[in-house]
Each structure stands twice: as structure tokens, then as C-alpha cells.
Amino acid sequence: MSFSVPSIDISAYLNGGSEDSKQAVAQLADSACREVGFVQVHGHGIGDDVIAGLAGAMDEFFADKTVDEKSEFRTPPGINRGYAPPKSEATSLSLGVEPANKMNDFFEAFNIGLDRSYYPDVELPEDDYQENVWPSETFREPVLRYFHAVREVASVLMDVFEDALGLPDGYFAAKSHAATGTMRMNNYALTPGLEVTLDGDLRGMGEHTDYGVVTLLWADQVKGLQVLGTDGNWHDVSPDDGALLVNLGDITARLTNDKWMSTLHRVKPPVVDGTIQRRRSVAYFHSFDWDAVVSPLPQCVDAGEEALYEPITVHDHLHAKLQGSRAGVSNTSAVRESSRVRASL
Template identity: 50%
Template sequence: MPTSPFIVPTVDISPYLAEGARAHNSAECARVAAELDTACREVGFVQIVGHRIPAATVDRLTRELDEFFGLPLETKKKYRRSPSENRGYSPPVSESLSMSLGVQSNRMNDFYEAFIVGTETTEYPDLDLPEASYATNTWPGDAPSFRSAVEEYFTHAQELARILLAAFTDALRVEPGYFDAMVDHSINALKMNNYALPEGEVAFDGDATGMGAHTDFGILTILWADQVPGLQILGSDNAWHDAQPADDAFLINLGDAMARWTNDRWRSTVHRVNPPITDGQIIRRRSAAFFFDGNHDAVIEPLPGTLVDGEPGYPPITVAENIAAKVAGLKAGVKPTVALREAARVLSAR
């Protein structure tokens, strides 16, 4: 009997952006919440349209990504930070995302280069926040318009993430505002990635991967990406499936925090990027992943009603602890000390 095709559902979230939708009691919002619940239970990824992020904002971001990533490698390396800081520039083959799950790699072999910015302590002057989680950003002076374009996009993505969280709250049937105290000083980050590297800068070999198999660390991720093959999602059939964004759509996926909160009722889906290779060259692919991660001190433990009698739940962990453990694997090759359920799935994938 043939299996059903793998599909990432598309959901129009515009009812949650409509005037007066804050009460979330309309039939349209209820429909959206139900569609999101199905997508989060069955796939862990969803395409969203009706998001209202201006196309001009995305176009400006991509132009500035091209300007920065087009700089000489030695120039870009001026903006590199230490492995303990999740900010600044990461050169090619300096990270291994599979190690964030404890899946051993022979070396740092993810072929992308990236630039990361995020929430800073200065945004919450009345709170005593740890610099480790809310690090000061590095901005590339060699790309003078980069900062304003990135900050514009970051603001829009942050607003969209909070709207999505409101819809997720309805989908999970917890009281409105349930997560508010867990995200009122959320660690948010934007990781901008580039896979098309100039010939001769970095040697490509068969051991290099585009971006190793991993889950995301926080609550949810908003992904803009070129409509180029490469992203693959590990389905419930334990097989890899290709996925790419539709026209004017963003790909949304859940992170570890949401999976732990729901005790895997909702899926933090394993995914990877294997950009297509033609004549030994990687076809150009760019992406920007906005991570909505939650407060550093928010405790991730099962939501009410997500555990049945005798069912084991995830042990409590703070958002910062979970992120720190996975970043240590990603950037420094330090295997997480806690066994991760996702690692077994990666190792058995076909």
C-alpha cells in the first residue's frame, strides 16, 4: 500500500493579524489554531502566508546579505566571536550542528557561513540579565547598510513570532497569555546563512555537509530562504523529505522548548540542509532563521494535561541551559551530557 506524500501544510494566519483579533474568539482564528495544531502534531513544520512582512523588507535584507557575504573571507573574519558567544560571523566549516544533538562528527564540517545577531542586555535596562544569553551584537562596518536592514527585518520577525505564539496558545487550549511571563524578555536571534562560496576560498570535499541534522533550540523559528532545493525534514517515517518555501511564504518550525512543553505532542522536527552540487560547486542558497527562544530563566517542563499517568516527561531545564548545551556542541564540538531523543532518530534515518 503506497504511503501518503510528505507535505508541509500551508496556513493563512491573516485572521490573527486582523483588527480586533486580539481576543482570538473568531471562527476564523479557531480555524487557524486547529490547522496549526494539526501541522505541529504531524509535521512540526508549517508554511505561513498572510504574515504581512513587507516584501521590500525582505528584499532589502537579501541585498545586504549579498553585500556582506560577498566581502573577502579575511575581511569577514574580523567579525568573528569566540565559540561561547552566539553572535557575529562564523566562517565555513567552523560549526557542526549535528553535535548539538550529540551526533558525533569527525570534525566541524558544516559548509555554510553565517552571521548572527540577537537580543542585547541593553534592551531591558531594568533587568539584571546575563551577558552570556543577551550578548552585545557585532555589526560589520565593512557593510555600512547591513545593520539597518537587519534591524528592520528583526523587528518584523519579532512581532510575527509573538502573533504566532498567541495562535499556538489557542491551539494548545491553554488560557490566553499563558506564555507571556516566559517571553517578556525573550532571547531572540537571527542567523543569516550563505552556502554559495567563491571558488578557492574553502576546499569542498565529500565529508562536508551544508548544515548538519539538528533541531532548533527555542520555541519557534521563522525561516526565510531562497526557493532553492536543500532543506530536508526528517519525517515520522524516519526518511528525509525535501522542503522549500512557497511564493511569499515563511517556513515555521517548532524548537525544543515547545516540544518539551508539550512532551512531544508537538514536534521539534529534525532537519538539515544539503545544498545541491553542480560540477563541484554549491548552487547559491541564502536563508535567514529568526529564533524566538523565550526568557533565559523560563523553565521548560510539560504543560498541564500533556502527561498521562505513568508517562515519563522531560526533566525541567531552563531555556538558557538548553541553549548553552546545544551551542557548545554546535560551535565547540562538546557533546551534550544528557541523552537526547532526537539523536537516535538521526542515527537511524534512511
């Protein structure tokens, strides 16, 4: 069975396209979300200069700073902000899949996100809207420029998804008065002084599904990202020229009773001549309000079919996932996803 990631152009939603053109986009999105769970998104409107600024800021931090300098911005596992060094996480634990060496994901990362200052008129818990840390203004400015741009694209995708699912306008906005969102900048490269065994089991990022509503990914066109297809095999995926790779998260799978797929994926860093070829990626994880309750939509539960998920708040769902990947506490509630991972290994 061949595997490919479908492409859609969302410019009709950005540029005031006709209802017919929008409906055509929504239908393509529906098919992609049902059949693959990943999509190449074109026409997103983020300029090349914005992406170049983001990439330059990442190089400034990951490539130009020493291990000690980067570690000044490390935060505890309970704080989903700042720097995470290599081998400090195990993403597969978010599904309850135990790796051979507990915290062994090879990537290093820097996280920012929406904090309470974005919603000054709303009383919000700090745990869900944590303060950002910034290494420098030359890092902060281009990163925030991209962050605001990709948030706008996420908002447009919510409109596409409403149309694709036949939901009324504003359905998702009602769950997003104070939307939660985190952006993770990932770097896959050998860190000087870090001892790593270059073997076939090396994990760039372990098998996982994303936790939120939808993920928007900018990435280098370097091999490494792999997606688990419905054929049970892992397939290499890289972004098209100029495209964002977009995939669904667990919350959307819950809403659609698994009609739309939160697809399993992982990163296997390519080893070339005994070294890892550097790969950069930036994932924006869009989600709803911290206290929004998520359960299957009635129209997504067919006659004679049972709801696959109990209602859960965004906070409780994300907390269980992050306890796995960042704090090493295996998530025991992801039974279906973990069984799919084990069957593929």
C-alpha cells in the same frame, strides 16, 4: 507515505479576525505541529521591500566581502554573535551525533540577537543577551528592519499556539518579559580560496533540531533543506511563494511532552556542475526568558503517561546545545533525537 508541509494563513490574528476564524487557524496549527512540526506560514505581513533589503544586506556581506574582511567580525565560540566561517561548526553535535570530520558544516553565517539594551529596566546576564557586532550601517539598518518585523510575527504565533493548546491568554507572555532571541543569516556557497571536497557526504548543515520555542525561516527557493518525516526518510522542503517556513524547537517539544514535534532537519547543498549552487536563509529563533523553567504542561501528559522531560531552564538547555554546535562539545542529553538521526543515515 507522501510528505508535505501544511500551510496556514495567520492574517486573522494580525487583522482583528473573528474568534471563529482565529480558532480555525489554531486548529490547523495544532494539526501541523502534531503531524509534521513544520508549517508554511502565509499572511505574516512582512513586506517584500523588507525582505529585499535583508537579502541585499546579506549579499553585501557574504558575496561582496573577502574572506579576510568577513573574518574581522568573527567572534569566539562562546559568543553567539557575529561571523562564523565555513567548517567552524558541527550542528549535529548539538544532538550528540559525531560527524566524520568534527567541525564540518559547510555554511557560513552571521548572527545578531536581543541584547540587554532591549530590556533596560531588567538586570540580565550578558552571556544570554550578548552585544551585537555590525559590519556597516548599510548592513545594520535593513537587517534590523527585518529583525523587528519577524519578532512581531513570532509574537503572533505565540497567540496562535496558546489557542491551539487551550492555554489562557498571556501564558507565553508571562515567560517572555525579557525573551531571548537570535537571528542567523546563513550563506551556502563556495568561498574563494576554501578547499572543499565536493562529494556525497558534504554537509551544508548537519542533522539537528532547533533549540528554542519556534523558528521562523526566510529562504531562497533553492533545494537543500531536508526534513526527517515520521516515515524515517529525508524529504526536500522549500518555502512557498511569499511564505515563511516555521518549525518548532526543543522547548516547545518539552512543553508539550512531544505531542508537538521539534522536527529533525538538515541542509544538503546542491552540487551543480562541480560547484555549489548558492542558497541564502535567515532563521529567527524565538525563545523565552533566560531563567524561565520549562517542563511538560499538565494537559499534555495523558493519564497513565509519564513526563518525558525533567524541568530545565532556558539558559541550561540552550547552553548545552550551543556547546555542541559552536564549541565542539558533544551534547549527551539528546538521546531520543540522536537515535532518530542514526536510524535515518
